[in-house]
Amino acid sequence: MDRLQNKRSGKVLxxxxxxLCYHDEDFVGSWSKDQDEAVMKKLAVVQDKLTQQxxxxxxxxxxxxxxxxxxxxxxPPLVLDGPYAETKEQLLGFYIVDCKNLDEALDVARDLGxxxxxxxxxxxxxxxxxxxxxxx
Amino acid sequence: MREADTAWIExxxxxxxxxxxxxxxxxxxxxxxAEEAFQNACLRALKTWPQNGPPRDPAAWLIMVGRNxxxxxxxxxxxxxxxxxxDQAISDLDDAEGALAERLDGxxxxxxxxxxxxxxxxxxxxxxxxxALALRIVSGLTVKQxxxxxxxxxxxxEQRITRAKAKVAEAGTPFETPGAIERSGRLAGVAAMIxxxxxxxxxxxxxxxxxxxxLCEEAIRLARLLLRxxxxxxxxxxxxxxxxxxHARSDARFAKDGSLILLDDQDRSLWNxxxxxxxxxxxxxxxxxxxxxxxxxxxxxxxxxxxxxxxxETDWTQIDLLYGALEVVQPSPVVTLNRAVAVSKVRGxxxxxxxxxxxxxxxxxxxxxYGVRGAFLMQLGRNDExxxxxxxxxxxxxTSAEAAHIRMHIDRLIRDSQPKGGGARQGAKVx
Numbered sequence: 001m002d003r004l005q006n007k008r009s010g011k012v013l014x015x016x017x018x019x020l021c022y023h024d025e026d027f028v029g030s031w032s033k034d035q036d037e038a039v040m041k042k043l044a045v046v047q048d049k050l051t052q053q054x055x056x057x058x059x060x061x062x063x064x065x066x067x068x069x070x071x072x073x074x075x076p077p078l079v080l081d082g083p084y085a086e087t088k089e090q091l092l093g094f095y096i097v098d099c100k101n102l103d104e105a106l107d108v109a110r111d112l113g114x115x116x117x118x119x120x121x122x123x124x125x126x127x128x129x130x131x132x133x134x135x136x
Numbered sequence: 137m138r139e140a141d142t143a144w145i146e147x148x149x150x151x152x153x154x155x156x157x158x159x160x161x162x163x164x165x166x167x168x169x170a171e172e173a174f175q176n177a178c179l180r181a182l183k184t185w186p187q188n189g190p191p192r193d194p195a196a197w198l199i200m201v202g203r204n205x206x207x208x209x210x211x212x213x214x215x216x217x218x219x220x221x222x223d224q225a226i227s228d229l230d231d232a233e234g235a236l237a238e239r240l241d242g243x244x245x246x247x248x249x250x251x252x253x254x255x256x257x258x259x260x261x262x263x264x265x266x267x268a269l270a271l272r273i274v275s276g277l278t279v280k281q282x283x284x285x286x287x288x289x290x291x292x293x294e295q296r297i298t299r300a301k302a303k304v305a306e307a308g309t310p311f312e313t314p315g316a317i318e319r320s321g322r323l324a325g326v327a328a329m330i331x332x333x334x335x336x337x338x339x340x341x342x343x344x345x346x347x348x349x350x351l352c353e354e355a356i357r358l359a360r361l362l363l364r365x366x367x368x369x370x371x372x373x374x375x376x377x378x379x380x381x382x383h384a385r386s387d388a389r390f391a392k393d394g395s396l397i398l399l400d401d402q403d404r405s406l407w408n409x410x411x412x413x414x415x416x417x418x419x420x421x422x423x424x425x426x427x428x429x430x431x432x433x434x435x436x437x438x439x440x441x442x443x444x445x446x447x448x449e450t451d452w453t454q455i456d457l458l459y460g461a462l463e464v465v466q467p468s469p470v471v472t473l474n475r476a477v478a479v480s481k482v483r484g485x486x487x488x489x490x491x492x493x494x495x496x497x498x499x500x501x502x503x504x505x506y507g508v509r510g511a512f513l514m515q516l517g518r519n520d521e522x523x524x525x526x527x528x529x530x531x532x533x534x535t536s537a538e539a540a541h542i543r544m545h546i547d548r549l550i551r552d553s554q555p556k557g558g559g560a561r562q563g564a565k566v567x
Contacts, residue, residue, distance in 0.1 A: 024151070025364075026151040026152070026361070027147065027148055027151045027194075029151070029357060029360060030147050030150050030151035030357065031147060032147075035143065035144075035147065063413060063414045063417060064360055064414065065364065066360050066363040066364055066367070066373075066418070067417040067418055067421070069421055069424075079424065080368075081367040081368040081373075082364075082367035082368075101416070102417060102420030102421060102424075103420065103424075125413055125414065127410045127413060127414070128410065
């Protein structure tokens with residue numbers, strides 16, 4: 001199946017995919033500065049191509065999981081140190097929110113949680129963020 | 137096999153090392169045997185990983201191979217002595233990896249790594265030996281690399297590490313699973329050791345900073361590792377934040393000629409924003425626990441500097457309060473001396489001078505005391521007394537870098553005391 005097309009205008013509707021990055025944090029954290037830069041440079045080539053085609057949305061590199069906190073959406077919500085580590089729930093979406101500190105980010109998560117209880121939010125600071133832009 | 141691929145294997149071996157050596161130490165109960173087993177497993181990895189690709193869990197692979205190679209060794213020397221059944225079951229390397237990954241008890245892993253780090257901070261080992269030993273057995277740096285970072289000969293470093301190992305062996309390694317109080321004691325010891333490693337790199341002078349930078353980076357790696365294992369320890373968050381916030385400034389700390397650039401004069405655009413963001417996030421997390429401690433307080437002070445985009449924006453009032461809190465939990469004349477700098481910014485040099493005068497007997501041989509004292513005197517216009525203090529500081533300096541540091545203060549104060557633009561400045565308060 002190819003992407004959807006609006007019948008009236010003939011315009012192609014964008015079909016967006018999120019690509020989520022998983023790797024061994026110990027291993028990536030042991031990269032030397034040169035190794036890290038070499039990887040980023042190779043990734044930039046791929047990203048630049050997508051940018052030129054107007055197909056690249058936001059790109060984020062997250063800070064280490066040690067900087068994360070997790071809000072369990074119980075009543076009342078429970079804040080735990082560290083990343084979300086359970087396997088019985090699945091990643092269903094994410095937000096990028098501008099907050100002045102962790103408490104503010106947790107407040108946002110609590111608001112979201114009261115609108116949609118159950119499950120958890122991992123709150124993790126973003127190290128590198130490029131907003132990108134999709135022109136399709 | 138390309139050279140670049142070997143570099144990646146070495147990174148994988150480095151990152152797996154603390155867990156693998158920690159587990160092998162628990163298994164063999166002897167540091168040399170554990171290290172040798174790991175070494176042999178690494179050699180095996182360098183041979184087989186390029187062909188078979190890296191295993192899914194490198195640490196589990198290395199532990200298993202390390203154990204088997206060492207057991208084979210014993211079998212060879214003891215002539216066909218039968219092995220316990222448990223070990224025969226995993227002696228087939230090809231299909232055992234999946235089974236072993238489950239067999240490795242996740243709860244051991246934390247204490248294995250903590251134990252490995254903890255034996256390095258035996259109280260009878262002087263600081264330099266603790267650092268050298270940790271870099272050798274936890275981080276896996278070669279003697280040559282460590283010698284280079286310490287600016288000593290390979291032979292001298294070899295000897296230092298051998299002595300440290302002998303003392304550790306003599307002291308005996310605690311293998312029982314630690315209780316809560318014991319575990320927190322070990323954590324505190326390990327945290328102090330990691331901070332020592334960091335400072336060993338951070339206190340380098342301009343001409344050696346680049347060579348010693350790996351010490352700072354290694355300390356950050358170990359702190360993150362420790363925090364990943366003990367996620368709810370606010371002081372470990374504080375330690376990690378503290379060294380990240382300090383290291384974030386490293387690109388701005390030295391001039392091209394190698395001379396130190398003071399905080400107020402640093403080009404803040406060179407500070408590493410990502411490291412600062414990580415440090416601030418960790419402090420936020422730590423504060424939620426409401427269990428303050430020296431690392432958290434020092435990190436909070438570093439954070440206030442990091443948050444100021446110009447020196448004038450620095451929140452000295454808050455820094456003064458934080459040093460006050462640090463004086464309570466970790467009383468030391470050096471802390472009071474540091475606090476005095478904040479006091480001089482908030483309440484002027486006379487208040488700061490009053491604060492440090494009682495420290496004179498305790499800090500009579502501390503060069504920085506006279507440097508700070510001279511600075512306050514100079515701000516008060518007592519230039520002759522200031523000169524005497526500065527001269528004393530230079531005479532007490534242990535290294536040429538320290539002496540240069542004081543001279544820089546003198547230059548700065550001379551520059552600052554000259555009137556700027558339209559008219560003389562108020563002498564009571566400096567920016």
